[in-house]
Amino acid sequence: MIILLPFLLAALMLLMKQKNTRLHLGWIVLPLPAALFIYFLMRIPSIRAGEPIENSITWMPSFGVNISLVLDGLSLLFVLLITGMGALVVLYSIYYLDKLMEGIRQFYIYLLMFMGAMLGVVLSDNLMVLYGFWELTSISSFLLIAFWHRRERSSYGAMKSMLITVFGGLAMLAGFNLLYVMTGTYSIREIIAQAGTLTESGMFIPSMLLILLGAFTKSAQFPFHIWLPDAMEAPTPVSAYLHSATMVKAGIYLVARLTPLYAGQSEWFWLVxxxxxxxxxxxxxxxxxxxxxxxxxxxxxxxxxxxxxxxxxxxxxxxxxxxxxxxxxxxxxxxxxxxxxxxxxxxxxxxxxxxxxxxxxxxxxxxxxxxxxxxxxxxxxxxxxxxxxxxxxxxxxxxxxxxxxxxxxxxxxxxxxxxxxxxxxxxxxxxxxxxxxxxxxxxxxxxxxxxxxxxxxxxxxxxxxxxxxxxxxxxxxxxxxxxxxxxxxxxxxxxxxxxxxxxxxxxxxxxxxxxxxxxxxxxxxxxxxxxxxxxxxxxxxxxxxxxxxxxxxxxxxxxxxxxxxxxxxxxxLEQGSRRLTDAYMTGSGRHYLIYIFSFFIISLLTVLLRQPGISFGMDQYASLSFYELAVVAAMLLAAFAVPFAKSRVSAILFTGGVGYMVTLLFVLFRAPDLALTQMIIETVSVILFLLCFRYLPKLKKQKEPLRFKLPNLVIAAGAGITMTLIALAAMGTSPFEPISEFFLKESYNQAGGKNVVNVILVDFRGFDTLFEIMVLGIASLAIYGLIHLRMETELPPLEPAKKELLPLRSNDVILQTVSKGIVLVILIFSLYLFFAGHNHPGGGFIGALMASAALMLIAIAFGMDQVRKVLPVNYRLLTASGLMLAILTASGSFLFDAPFLSHTFGHFYLPVLGDTELATAVLFDLGVFLAVVGVTMTIILSIGGEKKWNS
Structure with a gap:
């Protein structure tokens, strides 16, 4: 909690609204560093008695990464500097900075972020956790140095400090990994305990040099000192805090902390x-x-x-x-x-x-x-x-x-x-x-x-x-x-x-x-x-x-x-990268596809053909049925029709047809979860394509004689053959037993779910799902930001003849009438999919896509404005809420000394429902549900709800 408190206060300040202008925000911040300083002062007797305070939270034990914190004599000295100077700097800034100054809230948020990051650096016993906080100090200092971002010198100084210190940090990360390879642990205390056995390793000196590079860049040692004078463009309280007492001392701390490990080497003595x-x-x-x-x-x-x-x-x-x-x-x-x-x-x-x-x-x-x-x-x-x-x-x-x-x-x-x-x-x-x-x-x-x-x-x-x-x-x-x-x-x-x-x-x-x-x-x-x-x-x-x-x-x-x-x-570097980029970024989509598929074919096909032991046998595969052959044939015909389509709408529908044929294959293969997901994805994708393409001018194809291009044929055939061989090799060459057997046996015993697919998504591979919804959230915000930049001067004017395409609303009375009932059915079905997903086909992801499809139907039938009226929700905040719920659920396992993203389940007697199984994974799945709905509707409303461009 000591490390989390500055971040929690920063988050609280982000949500606060300063209504009372007579109160400087610094008075809200000041009690925290002052209280932390007093707290650490009270720890002096136990530290002097040789009793360090230790705490560890299991995070990723399989990687050797746990949040292990140790307060000993060295870290106590630094945390007192960080909190004591922090309190005095905040007190000073209250009178130095105008309470009505633009960005005053951001200033204190960045300062709290830095304080928390520095506490993490000096208290962490795990090298990976230390590195994470180390880079966070670089990010927060960048924000503080660039606080006067309208000044060119401030931006220059911030970028300079970021590039140099992050460069050193990456070198330090490599050194930490070398230590892990030598010792099998990221714990600083355990590594130091093995110091006597490491000196003969060939990686010992390289690890020392890489770690010193990180320490020297952070502590402004010659010749990496050049970032510090330019960092003086920061407000004076920042200079007093970061560049005299805390951040520049991080390298000093690291050298002092690792002295027991490297001090016996002459190279360490001379270099330092x-x-x-x-x-x-x-x-x-x-x-x-x-x-x-x-x-x-x-x-x-x-x-x-x-x-x-x-x-x-x-x-x-x-x-x-x-x-x-x-x-x-x-x-x-x-x-x-x-x-x-x-x-x-x-x-x-x-x-x-x-x-x-x-x-x-x-x-x-x-x-x-x-x-x-x-x-x-x-x-x-x-x-x-x-x-x-x-x-x-x-x-x-x-x-x-x-x-x-x-x-x-x-x-x-x-x-x-x-x-x-x-x-x-x-x-x-x-x-x-x-x-x-x-x-x-x-x-x-x-x-x-x-x-x-x-x-x-x-x-x-x-x-x-x-x-x-x-x-x-x-x-x-x-x-x-x-x-x-x-x-x-x-x-x-x-x-x-x-x-x-x-x-x-x-x-x-x-x-x-x-x-x-x-x-x-x-x-x-x-x-x-x-x-x-x-x-x-x-x-x-x-x-x-x-x-x-x-x-x-x-x-x-x-x-x-x-x-x-x-x-x-x-x-x-900029000129070289620009020239290199200009050499291959020709603006031709054909060229880009040639680069991508050529590398794909050469690299993978070479490995497949030269690697011994790879088998492409098909003896273990079941024979194809008539229905499967028919679906594959229809899929191939739809795909073949795409390049010959006479309009973009036709091309989109043919593309969707390929996806629906894949859905039918999943049905034939008895994979209901995959079939449901594929079907809804195709529906959403087709509508999304139509929304995007409606802004483009009418497709005009020039009549040209059909020419045969050998490179296109070679690359197309090579990509298809390579992908086919990879699929065959994956099925016929694996030296391991299929992991599916483990999931089938343990999905209920360990996760309390009978739907193996959903259990994998929210439990066994929960990390993948968490990062996927994060990526989706970032992508939706990027799309929203790009569309709402409204750079009229840079956008091409829309021709008057095409303005009638802009309203996205059907005039079909039958569709409007039927959709009123269908939407309710779809929404109820989406909730069923969500709640049933842990034991039956469904889950948060599928249920969210189904709910989004219902909202899209309202948009098609009645217009985008009607969606906002039916469900007046800020979908960007809904995305953030889903992400936060997923992260909090994943972090809740820390309270029970369990690794991050651990879930549990049990049977409880509930009134009316009787014996009911409850699983914490459902909360995580609810976060996925909210995030996916938010992402999907943010993108749809951004693209389809955009007002017409000024011509």
Missing amino acids: SVTGLVTLIYGSFKAIRQTDLKALLAYSTISQLGLIMSLLGLGSAAAFFTGTGDAVFYTMATTAALFHLINHAVFKGSLFMVVGIIDHETGTRDLRKLGGLMSLMPVTFSIALIGTFSMAGLPPFSGFLSKEMFFTSVLNIREFDILSSGYWTQLFPVIAWIASVFTFVYSMIFVFKTFRGKLREDKLDKVPHEAPLGLLLSPVILISLAVVFAFFPDLVSATLIEPAMSSIHTGLLAPEEAFEVSIHFWHGWTPEIFMTLGVIAAGTLLFRIYTRLRVLDREAGGTNALSRMYDFSLRL
């Missing part, structure tokens, strides 16, 4: 630590060159993420010293990573909010226009000062403590010679120190270039003044934590960092090496202190002169090289 250090120094260098405050914070975020990633890489060195005292020595880096993770969320979240306040009160974020705001905005200045000093690693703020631990870690790693690394590790402290100097410089640029100097009111869009209390409240709370955590670091070290460290280093430390995290301000005159003093001295000098250095003064014109490479690659 070096990528992090490169990202650290690159991001800090680029931040200095920015003139937009949000762009500066974007590159500083990239830099800080690189710092945390490098610390996780350095901390993985503990795996090489398992069972020795050196292991604890190297876990200092992991401790620093977790502590800086918290500090970064605190100071960067508050700084993003400060940028929003500056933009809100001055109308600009451009450093070239800002200055002199210190006296006008003293509270905002104080927040910015503490935040930037903490980001720069200056005392007495918490950022100083984690930065000192970072220096300790890079100094310690110089002793790390197990990999014969030579002098390469000697460069780690140098890179860290240079990057820290750059960090100091851009921190000073942020605060002093904005708040000191001369006020330039002529360049500002608004008269600057201090922000209201509501806007200041969230950043004040955040920045206060930077001071509290500095003087009382045990508040987080004992409660959050130690349990998280235990989760990360499971199996890497011997039991006797259980460590305690101790964070202090003063450790004497250590090398780290001298490095900090050097950073302050060099950083102050560089801040004074950086405007004179062309390489640091301003951002080079246009986008950077990596972004240009991304844009060029995208254009190249």
